[in-house]
Amino acid sequence: MKGRVALVTGGTRGIGAGIARALVEAGAEVVVCARRPPEVPLPGVEFTAVDLRDRTAVHDFVGGLPRLDVLVNNVGGSPYRPLGGGESGGGGGDVERHARVIELNLITPLTVSLAAYEHLKRARGSVVMIGSVSGSRPSPGTAAYGAAKAGLEHLARSMAVEWAPEVRVNTLVVGMVRTELSHLHYGGADGLDAVARTVPAGRLADPSDIGGAVVFLASDAAGYISGASLLMHGGGERPAFLDAATANKGGC
Template sequence: MELKGKVAVVTGGTRGVGAGIARALAGAGAQVVACARRAPEVPLDGVEFAPLDVRDPAAVRAFFTALPRLDVLVNNAGGGPYRLLADADAERHARVVELNLLAPLTVSLAAYEHLRRSTGSVVMIGSVSGSRPSPGSAAYGAAKAGLENLARSMAVEWAPDIRVNTLVVGMVRTELAHLHYGGADGVAAVASTVPLGRLAEPSDIGAAAVFLASDAAAYITGSSLLVHGGGERPLFLDAATANKET
């Protein structure tokens, strides 16, 4: 799964999952550019930083026009705050959809000609929130569901020149994990609900992205790869009384 000689762009690639992906692509031999609004707080060896707000279509088009070549695009930029639907107006929720769905479309269209010439690959970073109820992040979940569907349609329209796949990511231990799950005890409690017994590390997501971007996945397009440690243990298994010792 080598990417030697390839040029890769990772949006939102300066921290968390994006940084893990950027490091993994660079480790596989790619020349990597990480785009974000702010420079990385921790240096990313072998990764070039380029300032870019993916919600600015004109800036996105200018950035990709200036690139001499592109082989791999990872649409990772995204996220959203915890916000119940009734606690904000539609315009505020729409900003979450803009970042997580419309921005990847804008970026992909801007990168299209480069990727077509190089017979390249797009990797969308989806979420398990796109396929389950997501109270407190409903707009984010809806956007991620749309992103996965967009990737499937894009894969058909852009074949055979460009492969497009989605990594459906579960819970990840990043530098911001405590904001979602609490301290060490909270992280451990959440990790216990995952069949593999831990949260993902950014490097786990990076390794999966390298696979989809590489020739090892040459016959894979329009697919969604679950990277979630087995998902979540169904609650009914704990609630069921059959076969329990009394």
């Protein structure tokens, strides 16, 4: 990746920081953008404060970059928010909150990608979308997030066809990752260990795992890969019916 410039959106912590570190280690010049700077310094990474939901700010920032070879659309996420529930009782306010989740996880990557297109076309560059297994399975409590990630994967496939052959576009479909905020989703150490046991690989992914896969997809080693979705989920999740069947058999 030496001599290449990479932009990672939301790259100040967690998965994004792991991606930024991996790109730096591979020799790229890395820029990250988010609303707030990283709490832990990222050596070799340049930070710019940008509200990625402000489309004018995004176009001004990306358009002002002197060069761009790799775009990693990492920004995203969602609070736990059941459909039809919450403080608003499922009214208009609740709809607006779900809409904001879709905007962050789908519209924002589209906005950044469009702003980066001319740079990437000149560089014959690459886009990596950070997707989620939530886009291909039911996501109770984060349905809007799952729907947005499903849309993001479809967007990447269409973009790969429209922008070929100058720009490659792929999706990294990520499973459960152990970050500094994992305890908010899975509980403390015991909860994390219990969740890890449901993964065939026996552990949650580390941000460095995701970073390594991004480097691969952005590199010449993946020069013939475009419009693809690479699963990074440690083998998936053990089907619940197997545990139920095993428990029932044991009781006979």
